[in-house]
Amino acid sequence: MKKIAEDVYQIPLMPRNSINCYLIEDVLIDAGIRSSATRILNAVKDRNLSKHVLTHAHADHQGSSSIICNALKIPLLCSELEKENAENGTVTIEYPNPNHFISKFQQKFWAGDGFKVTETLKEGDRIGGFVVIETPGHSSGHLSFFREKDGILIAGDTLTNMNLLTTIVGLRQPPNLFTADQEQNKNSIKKLVSLQPKVICFGHGSVLVNNGDLERFASKI
Template identity: 25%
Template structure:
């Protein structure tokens, strides 16, 4: 089915649920997105927002008519605080819930190493109004919190076709650069790729909307981030579901070309 390029428009305000495809829900907020994949009464959560968004994370599960115990697995694109911040509250509500990442990213989630932009780096750029405004909002949302995910574990061996045996059948796609173990997730049935921060469509630091890369100082390995765009461009998908910004429809190679120009 041919789809026109452009953003998938949310019918509700930021922070509301958007059904990107049947059973694929994006929770959009001005600071970060997370996703819920539904198969019957079972859910997979992909990413978890900032610590200050934990209540919104739990309410997004409830607004789908589910409880935390319906979440069978949490997948994490990468272990930055704006993608794992809501996990402590969720894990208290759902003891034993597995939290799965690329094997390289597990040590980062456990805070055995840290690949997060530091306060000093942000302050060096705080003369820019957009950086200053974003930093204030991020700090208020728990952006400087030390969130350690002790339960973090590597993806189990995938099933046929590379899919994980979790609701929604996502296929991990290694996209290192933003962090050493960053992973995107392909949903083959829907032609959707959850890109995390390897490719976004908006951010408070950017005046642009549409496929783009985050500011260079956010990336642990900027050259690796650019190289991972080639991996994304080759995926059989025509919806970008990013960690920041609106979902965007269009061939992945077109999205990547646009990001390279940004």
């Protein structure tokens, strides 16, 4: 577990930061794939978590959610539009091609069981010191989280900081194969630009200290 800022920690779940989850204060954001549970539980074993929140209910973010929530006896939260998938565990249905072999692989081997959502989140709600930002596109109910006092942004999969095939570092839009509406997602990226984040944490890729990188990237999409 790597400290990013005050009360913000990255938990890398795969090599080269290819899948990440985050601890913000006493809240776990995302939970990797099904096999990530042990790594996450070991990382947070000395901490008292109050809740688990999803940026979105894709297989590489909710894979361990049911295991984590059951083990720690904590509630699951997400947006209203992600609730059904989070609860039934069918997490590739919104992909442009859910019958693609990669989609089927993710559903079979990465996705976790569904878990009851205790509370839904919307724009302007707060998770500790972070405000909820609705950033649809990659999925219909995708959420990001922003802390105004120091500019920390949990961006989920609104964009990535790596090429998922080569693992080369760099800002990219999420892959079309897993993105419900790429045009809507571009608008969400521009929405995040307006926040002027100083540090950006991604579902895929290393944490970025933003020195104009996001603004330059967004100007070209």
